[in-house]
């Protein structure tokens with residue numbers, strides 16, 4: 008079918024075009040390591056065309072009434088919903104997410120994000136009076152959106168929906184590791200009536216296509232989600248033109264069990280959370296802090312829960328833990344597990360060797376470390392794999408110090424039989440989001456980090472505001 012071929016082209020100015028470089032990037036299947044697809048590597052000329060198309064589309068799209076922009080987004084959500092199975096399967100193959108999680112989270116979350124954005128856009132006053140001044144809230148302009156591979160559709164939608172709702176136009180550079188759903192999304196957006204040029208999709212590497220996009224003279228705002236390493240580099244490049252940035256970076260989040268917490272429930276929750284998407288989640292609660300006297304019980308529960316999560320084929324409906332997304336990830340995660348052992352942490356489950364019978368593909372064993380010291384590398388650095396560190400603590404003050412004692416500040420969790428006590432602890436945690444006694448993750452409340460986890464917020468009203476710039480008319 009014609010469309011299947013079009014999916015592997017660049018989407019520029021509303022048309023599918025081959026990369027002028029003629030170069031292709033190979034995408035690997037997570038469960039086998041075999042080639043899954045080839046996508047174009049955008050050249051400098053392609054990038055130029057894409058940014059110019061976005062700039063040319065800006066006056067028309069920003070002048071489109073907000074109600075019409077909201078309707079286009081709702082139609083995009085409908086299109087995503089109708090193609091759930093195709094999108095979910097594609098993500099399971101390129102990222103390795105178990106198919107049930109792909110449907111519910113990888114495709115389900117973007118639908119909620121669009122709904123929350125549309126609702127906020129309809130409510131948000133785009134003009135207000137401040138004394139004698141009429142304050143207009145104008146679209147930021149041409150947005151460069153750069154996204155990672157772990158939740159490929161969600162990360163794109165979390166930028167695209169608010170940017171488009173605000174009246175911005177977008178050049179999207181998706182991750183070279185998991186680019187496939189972006190092509191489907193572009194087709195869905197075109198079918199939903201999004202004008203040509205309002206969304207342009209490029210595939211390419213970060214160091215070439217990504218950096219050129221960040222430095223482009225016509226880019227007015229950069230919205231980046233990815234590693235702190237790349238976030239730093241992009242921030243430096245953006246400083247040259249003082250381009251405003253939204254930065255959603257890495258994390259090393261702590262789940263703190265206070266003295267009176269329901270230990271079984273909290274430890275189980277932490278393992279499921281930390282191992283979701285094989286641990287490739289920026290908010291993963293990868294450090295479990297427990298009072299020293301409760302450590303053995305917590306480790307027992309965590310190890311037992313982890314051992315029930317047998318890795319398996321992501322396309323199998325029964326699988327709860329799939330492979331990692333790439334060979335690079337596999338090497339990285341195994342190396343961290345080895346470092347944990349060498350540093351003297353106690354291996355309570357898993358290990359660096361491949362799971363039995365799964366020598367092909369990027370599988371790793373769900374791993375739990377006990378007796379982890381807060382300063383060990385495995386307790387400080389983002390591993391991005393199914394590796395949990397149980398860290399014993401002596402006092403609540405020490406727990407807070409340890410929880411706040413990494414360079415990151417994305418998410419956290421706290422558990423106590425006394426909700427007020429848990430809330431008080433949560434107030435002192437230095438991070439953007441805290442789950443209190445297992446409170447559900449929201450896709451409309453502000454989401455983002457502090458410290459090396461970045462700045463700026465996504466989702467709902469706060470996400471929309473990233474793409475609006477106030478202008479004062481003095482009357």
Ligand code: NAD
Nearest residue numbers: 154155156181182212213217218233234237255256257289
């Ligand atoms: P990455 O930083 O390697 O790549 C992310 C994107 O940036 C890719 O599209 C890549 O091509 C591009 N890129 C890389 N270097 C670049 C450069 N110098 N200039 C411009 N673009 C560049 O990250 P990844 O491995 O794809 O994703 C995993 C990371 O993303 C983890 O650190 C994770 O915590 C983080 N993440 C954060 C959030 C959040 O909301 N805070 C969400 C998901 C993932």
